[in-house]
Amino acid sequence: MSENRYEFNWDLIGDISARESLGPLVRLEVYRLMEFCFRDILEKNYGAEQADELFREAGKLAGEHFYKQFLSEEMDFNTFIEKTQKVLRDLGIGILRIETADLDQGKLILTVGEDLDCSGLPEIDHEFCAYDEGFIAGILNCYTKREFFVREIDCWCTGARTCRFSAEIV
Numbered sequence: 001m002s003e004n005r006y007e008f009n010w011d012l013i014g015d016i017s018a019r020e021s022l023g024p025l026v027r028l029e030v031y032r033l034m035e036f037c038f039r040d041i042l043e044k045n046y047g048a049e050q051a052d053e054l055f056r057e058a059g060k061l062a063g064e065h066f067y068k069q070f071l072s073e074e075m076d077f078n079t080f081i082e083k084t085q086k087v088l089r090d091l092g093i094g095i096l097r098i099e100t101a102d103l104d105q106g107k108l109i110l111t112v113g114e115d116l117d118c119s120g121l122p123e124i125d126h127e128f129c130a131y132d133e134g135f136i137a138g139i140l141n142c143y144t145k146r147e148f149f150v151r152e153i154d155c156w157c158t159g160a161r162t163c164r165f166s167a168e169i170v
Helices: 028-046 049-070 077-090 130-144
Strands: 093-100 106-111 148-154 163-169
Touching: 028 130, 049 130, 049 148, 077 093, 130 148, 130 163
Parallel strands: none
Antiparallel strands: 093 106, 106 163, 148 163
């Protein structure tokens, strides 16, 4: 296995204030250009299933770091959800809603509206948000200190107008 030259840490984000004229924001098209080019190359080299797994793995790592950076204090579940909703919205990632939550059983159904990855895309024949599955799992894993399996059950790309996820403790 080759060396890991870019193991994630927040220092890699850099000094965002160095963008004095452009600031910290970038248009959605540019984010999606990067995302879809990564996906295209991964699928060509490894196939669609492996590309999805790699996106989930990256999303999970991002969710874990996101939790530690923005949400890591001790809090009850309702406060955790409220804070997560606020941060996701403030950062332009999406609008989180909890449809059902039973932490005793380890099951949640949640939606992310205006999703960064797929809202507004044309309809295709499958769910798209593998990265989001990992991202949500990473956040939930850190909060609960248990392992979650997250899968998208409705997607903008399959005709739904919000992305819906099932999350269950493994």
